[in-house]
Amino acid sequence: MTAIDKGTGALLPARRIAEFAAALRYEDIPATVRERARIQILDGLGVGFASNAFAFADRALAGLTALGGAGDCTVLGRRQKLPLRDAALANGILVHGLDFDDTHLASIVHATAACLPAALTLAEALDASGEEFLTAYTAGMEVAIRIGAAVKGGFHHAGYHATGIVSHFSNAVVAGRLLQLSAEQILHAQGIASSSAAGLQVFLEEGAWTKRFHPGWGAVAGITAAHLAQHGFIGPSRPYEGKFGLFESHLQAHAAEADVAALSDGLGERWDLADTAIKPYPVCHFIHGAADSAIALRERIPSVEAIRSVRILVPAQTLPIVAEPAADKLRPATDYAAKFSAPFVVATCLRLGRFGLAELLPQALADEATLALAARSRCEADPDTAFPTYFSGGVEVTLQDGSTLRWHERVNSGAGERKLDVAGASAKFMGAAGMVLDTAIATRARDAILAIDRHPIRHTTAVLGGS
Incomplete structure (x- = not known):
C-alpha cells in the first residue's frame, strides 16, 4: 500500500x-x-x-x-x-x-x-x-x-x-x-x-x-x-x-x-x-444570531400584538435548512422540526425573551400567539453575515404604527469572544442534567467530568448512569 x-x-x-x-x-x-x-x-x-x-x-x-x-x-x-x-x-x-x-x-x-x-x-x-x-x-x-x-x-x-x-x-x-x-x-x-x-x-x-x-x-x-x-x-x-x-x-x-x-x-x-462553540439555545446553530437579535429587541417592543411583520436575516447558505419550505417552517409539526425553523425560534424569542428546552414541549409548539407571529415573518439572506466564521443573524421588526426596530449580531452567543467558560458551561450542564437528575447527583457528575482526565475513566462513568 x-x-x-x-x-x-x-x-x-x-x-x-x-x-x-x-x-x-x-x-x-x-x-x-x-x-x-x-x-x-x-x-x-x-x-x-x-x-x-x-x-x-x-x-x-x-x-x-x-x-x-x-x-x-x-x-x-x-x-x-x-x-x-x-x-x-x-x-x-x-x-x-x-x-x-x-x-x-x-x-x-x-x-x-x-x-x-x-x-x-x-x-x-x-x-x-x-x-x-x-x-x-x-x-x-x-x-x-x-x-x-x-x-x-x-x-x-x-x-x-x-x-x-x-x-x-x-x-x-x-x-x-x-x-x-x-x-x-x-x-x-x-x-x-x-x-x-x-x-x-x-x-x-x-x-x-x-x-x-x-x-x-x-x-x-x-x-x-x-x-x-x-x-x-x-x-x-x-x-x-x-x-x-x-x-x-x-x-x-x-x-x-x-x-x-x-x-x-x-x-x-x-x-x-x-x-468549538457551545450552544446557548437547543436549536440549529444557524439560527443563533437571529435568536440573539430577537431577544435583544424584545424589551423595545410594546407587545406582540404591536408587531406588524418580522424580517429575519440568516446566512444565505443556510436558508434551505432553516427557512425552506416556508410553509412548513411557519408551523413546525414536531419539536425537531421546530429546531430548524427560523420563524418559530425568532417568534418565540420575541414573545418570551428566551429559547430553552421548555420551548420545544408540545404546548409551546401549539401556542397560537407564537404561531401567529411566525406567520407574520419572512426569512432573507443576511447581507452583513460573517458566516462561516460566525453564525451571524439579525431581526427587523415593523410595528403597527409603521416604525421599524432592528438588531444584528455578527458574533453569535457561545462563539468567539462570547464562548461559554467553565461557569457558563456548568450552569448549562446543571440546567440540562437537572431535567432527569436530582441536584446532588448532577453536582457529583459535573465535578467528576471536570476532573475526567485525573482518574480512571470508570471512576467517571460510575456516576454517569444517573444513580
Missing part, C-alpha cells in the same frame, strides 16, 4: 492523520486545550442527560435493548447497560438528540458528538485512564474539524449531514488511539470507515429522528473499523481524495472545491478544538 503522493512525494492525508493520532501523547496537548476539552465534554454529557426527558430516548433504548440485550457499558442517565457498540450508539443518540450540543462553526460539524460517545464507551470497556480517554477524544476532534473544514460546507450542499459523515472517520481515529493501534493500522481504519460513511439530510422534510442517529452510528462504524484494522483487515489508503473516495462520492458537483491540504494542515501544531 502506498502512503505517498507519487506526484509530490508528500504523505497522503490519511497517513498524516494516522501518524498524528498514533504519536499523540497527553503531555503534547496544551493545558488550555485540555481545559477547553473538559468544558466541551461537560456540555455534551449534560445534553445527553437531558435527552432522557424526551420520548425518542426511550424508543431508541427499547430498540437497542431488543437488538443486543444487556451489556457492561454505561448509557448516560440510565441504570441499564448495553454491549459496547450498542452503548456507543445510544450515547451518540443522546448527546446529539436535542441538537443542543457544540458546533465548530467554520467546519459546520457537531464535533463532540462526532467523538465523545465512542471515546467514552470504548475507554470504559478498555478500563482506560482519563488521560488516555482525553487524548483519544482530542485527536478525534482535530480530525473531525479538519474534514469539515476541507469540504467548505459541501456535504450540506449535496444533501448530507456533515456530522454524520465525519463521525465515521473521527471515531476510527478515536478508537484506533484507544486501542493503541500503529499508524499503519489507523490508516487502514480510516479506509475501512470510508465505506460506511453516510447521513442523509432528508429528515429536514418532516422533522424525522434520523439526524439524532447519525453520530452514534458513526461511533459504531469507527469502533468496528478500528477493531478490524487491529486484526489485519485492509482498507484503502486514499479514502478522502482517491478516485471514488469521499470527496468525489459525497460532494458531487462540489468535489473540486475541497481543500485536500486542510485535512492535515496544522495537525499537532494548531488546535482547532478550542474554537
